[in-house]
Every structure is written in C-alpha cells, then in structure tokens.
Amino acid sequence: MSGPLLNALRDAVGADQVITEGDLSAWELDWRKRFRGKALAVVRPADTAQVAAVVRACAAHGAALVPQGGNTGLVGGSVPDTSGTQVLLSLGRLNRIRAIDKANLTLTADAGCVLQTVQEAAAAQGLLFPLSLAAEGSCTIGGNLATNAGGTQVLRYGNARELCLGLEVVTAAGEVWDGLSGLRKDNTGYDLRDLFVGSEGTLGIITAATLKLYPLPAAEMTALGACDSMAQCVQLLGLAQARLGAGLTGFEVMGRFALDLVAKHFPQLPKPLPGAAWTVLLEQSDGEGEQHARALFEALLEQALEDGLVSDAVVAESVAQSHALWHLRESIPLAQAEEGLNIKHDIALPVSRIPAFVEQADAALLERFPGARLVNFGHLGDGNLHYNLQAPEGVVADEFLAAHEAAVNALVYDAVQAHGGSFSAEHGIGSLKREELVQRKSPVALGLMRAIKQALDPQRLLNPGKVL
Numbered sequence: 001m002s003g004p005l006l007n008a009l010r011d012a013v014g015a016d017q018v019i020t021e022g023d024l025s026a027w028e029l030d031w032r033k034r035f036r037g038k039a040l041a042v043v044r045p046a047d048t049a050q051v052a053a054v055v056r057a058c059a060a061h062g063a064a065l066v067p068q069g070g071n072t073g074l075v076g077g078s079v080p081d082t083s084g085t086q087v088l089l090s091l092g093r094l095n096r097i098r099a100i101d102k103a104n105l106t107l108t109a110d111a112g113c114v115l116q117t118v119q120e121a122a123a124a125q126g127l128l129f130p131l132s133l134a135a136e137g138s139c140t141i142g143g144n145l146a147t148n149a150g151g152t153q154v155l156r157y158g159n160a161r162e163l164c165l166g167l168e169v170v171t172a173a174g175e176v177w178d179g180l181s182g183l184r185k186d187n188t189g190y191d192l193r194d195l196f197v198g199s200e201g202t203l204g205i206i207t208a209a210t211l212k213l214y215p216l217p218a219a220e221m222t223a224l225g226a227c228d229s230m231a232q233c234v235q236l237l238g239l240a241q242a243r244l245g246a247g248l249t250g251f252e253v254m255g256r257f258a259l260d261l262v263a264k265h266f267p268q269l270p271k272p273l274p275g276a277a278w279t280v281l282l283e284q285s286d287g288e289g290e291q292h293a294r295a296l297f298e299a300l301l302e303q304a305l306e307d308g309l310v311s312d313a314v315v316a317e318s319v320a321q322s323h324a325l326w327h328l329r330e331s332i333p334l335a336q337a338e339e340g341l342n343i344k345h346d347i348a349l350p351v352s353r354i355p356a357f358v359e360q361a362d363a364a365l366l367e368r369f370p371g372a373r374l375v376n377f378g379h380l381g382d383g384n385l386h387y388n389l390q391a392p393e394g395v396v397a398d399e400f401l402a403a404h405e406a407a408v409n410a411l412v413y414d415a416v417q418a419h420g421g422s423f424s425a426e427h428g429i430g431s432l433k434r435e436e437l438v439q440r441k442s443p444v445a446l447g448l449m450r451a452i453k454q455a456l457d458p459q460r461l462l463n464p465g466k467v468l
C-alpha cells in the first residue's frame, strides 16, 4: 500500500513537495520522448538532509527511487518505469552554489544547480568551469556527474569525471557520505568518488560536488575548415594539436548531410562553407589575447591549405560570429529531431581508426538499407561520433525504426567493436542500452559491476532496471 509511504515522504519534505496529481509529464517523459513512465509521486527535497530522509522512507517501505536532475539524458535513465510504484526524486531544489575557493580553484555546488548557473558563478569570479554542452541551460551538475558528461571541451579539460574533485552522496541506506574534498591528490584507499561518477543514479544520490575551475582564457576563437574526407579531418586534428598544443580546446566534425538538415530546418542560420563533404570546427583558447590567437589560427589554416588538408577555411571575426558557428553545430540534434524519428549512436573509437570505421560502416549500412540517410557529426578530437541514421526519404520513420532499428544497431556496434571502440561514449546506458551492455561487456566486467551494485544497493532500490 502506498499510503504510509506517501505520508512518510510528506513528513520528509513537506506535503506540497510530494506531487501525485496533475500533468507529471515534465518528469515522466524523457527528452527524446521515447520513454514515458508513471511515478507513484514526484518528490522535491530542498537539501541533503531531506534527500536522506526520502531515501530512508523509501528503503523502509521497499520502494524504488529514480533520481532526476534536468531530465535531458538521452538514454531513458531519468524516468520511472510504467508500474506507478517508483518514486521520482527530483533534485532541482538543491540549487545553491555553496562555496568558491579562488586560491584552490574550486567551486562547491548542490547537485541540482543548472550547469549554466555554475559556469556563470565561476565567470563572475573571473574563472572558468569548462564543462559545456548544448543542454547546459537545463541539465544539472548532479546529472552531469551521474552520466560522466562530455561536451565540447573534453579534448582540453576532460569529461565531468576529470572536473570533479569531491562528492557528497546519499547512500542507498540513507546515510550521507561527505566526500566534498577540494584535494587534487588523495590516495587514501578506494576512490569512492569515481565509483559514483557515471553510475547513473544506480549506486547513490549525488547531492553536491566540488568542481575544478581554471583561469578564464584571455581569448577564445573559432574557425571552420572544409575537408574532403574523414582521413583529412583526422590529419587536420594532428596538425592542430601540434601547432596549438593545449590551446586547442575543441575539434568538432560535421558531415554534409548533418548540415543540410540544419539548413533545411533552420534556414535563417549561416552556411559558411556550403558543399563541404566535412566541415571541421576548431576552437582555441589563448592566454595571451585575440591577436595572438588569430595569428596562430591563420598560420595553422595556411599550412592546412598548403598541405591540401582543407579546401577552404574561415576564422570567426568576433565573439558573436564564434557563437554563430557553434550554434550551427549545436543545431544538428534539433534539426534531426525536426526531420523525424532517427536511430542514434553515440560511439567512441581510437581517432586513428575513425576513417576506416566510417568508410566501412557507411558502405555496409547503405548496402543493407538503400537510401538510408547518415547523419554523422561529433567530437572528433575525443574520438567520439554521433553516428546516426535517418529513414530513407519518403519512408515512415516509426515503421522504419520498428522494422530495422535492431539490425542497424547490430551492424554499427559490431563495426565499432571490430575497431576497438565503445558503443556508448557520452550518454551512458540508462534503459536504452542495457541489453547492449549485457551482450557486449565482458562477463568479468559485468560480474564486477553486479558485485558493486549488490554491495552498495542490496535492496536494489536505486534506479532499478537502468544500466544493469
């Protein structure tokens, strides 16, 4: 019976923060609208103590909990199942910046802080929090860490994991682990922080984090290059790394069809290098200033033109132009959504294997599914591609997906595996890729993961059915 549990939850957070009626789709439907669940209640605690009280109430009543931040995850991890028995734990009210230590270059924030709020709090102190992704206006630090989010600057600063020095976590038993360390060195036993980062809400509830900050660069500058082949894009990456070193903060690639979709659905956006088979976006951060950054970019692109790696290039003339170029890149997922349902793959490969992978996977897909439209873009500098497929023109997308999604996935993931890659680079496992994990992870790795889950959540109440 849910009555006693609901009463215990109301005692924990106040009756007005336990929502059981009305339209709950903001919490029950995932961002891609592929997973819709039914929650027993949406519970909105205000602080760590209330989160712990909620977890203890759920544990006492044997009720499962689904933690949720901004609900921007792309693998169905943040929504409940359809049983109507799971408690949706929304962390959005844990939204305080707790501290900024300028000398230590750290910021401590509640887990429900929106990523953009954290970036702005750092910038207000003349500092940089470099995690950046298109969902930054609504995703939360807790969700970023729970999914080990990547984004556009991984090449220079690493994933969310590398940007996190400490965590505060509510365990499955409702205890609070205060691991909010601002230490860059601490070898005192197993790394509990790294266990919770990337665990997608299945091992504990992240309630706060201490994050690494960096000095704000004196200048940031963006350029585009037009390449004829993926092999040229990879060679350009090597040249840019050699010339710019740690100054190269982003290296994104966009296939022609991906940008054609942007042009179709957002015709007001610029088309800087029309017709390029591959458009590369390079981002540079410079400690010395704009003139220095521009000179470095111009020398790099002249060399690339001379070496035949690019056929054309542009350097943004202003911050507004840089934003416009990034906006093109960030509009690709939205343009794809406008075009209709599609099959997404968020894959990682050794950079050196990407040209061969793309050539082989493209050919195999087009042979098996003639007319399929391949949308290829992503963080090439990190070896991470969003290698997606849109149904052939004129074919009803849902019917195509229902008939062919499993075969498309098998073909793509087999090719990824053959090239030593990962079938989930950034977005995690959630519900969407759980079966893939079981099939593709080694039995030893799966056994270790199950043992960790059993040790930390023996009642299996934290986000059951996700990841494992």
Ligand code: FAD
Pocket (backbone or CB within 6 Å): 031, 066, 067, 068, 069, 070, 071, 072, 073, 074, 077, 078, 091, 111, 112, 132, 133, 134, 135, 138, 139, 140, 141, 142, 143, 144, 145, 146, 147, 148, 149, 150, 151, 152, 200, 201, 202, 204, 205, 206, 207, 333, 426, 427, 430, 463, 466
């Ligand atoms: P949610 O979606 O709410 O949750 C995600 C998972 O984390 C769920 O399993 C949930 O249970 C768990 N969780 C959430 N909060 C907590 C917590 N406090 N404690 C424990 N578990 C928790 N991802 C990238 O990595 N790189 C990108 O470039 C990128 N770009 C994106 C662009 C768009 C337009 C969109 C919509 C998404 C993008 N994503 C990207 C995916 C998504 O934004 C990230 O996964 C993000 O980190 C999720 O944060 P969230 O707060 O929305 O988490």
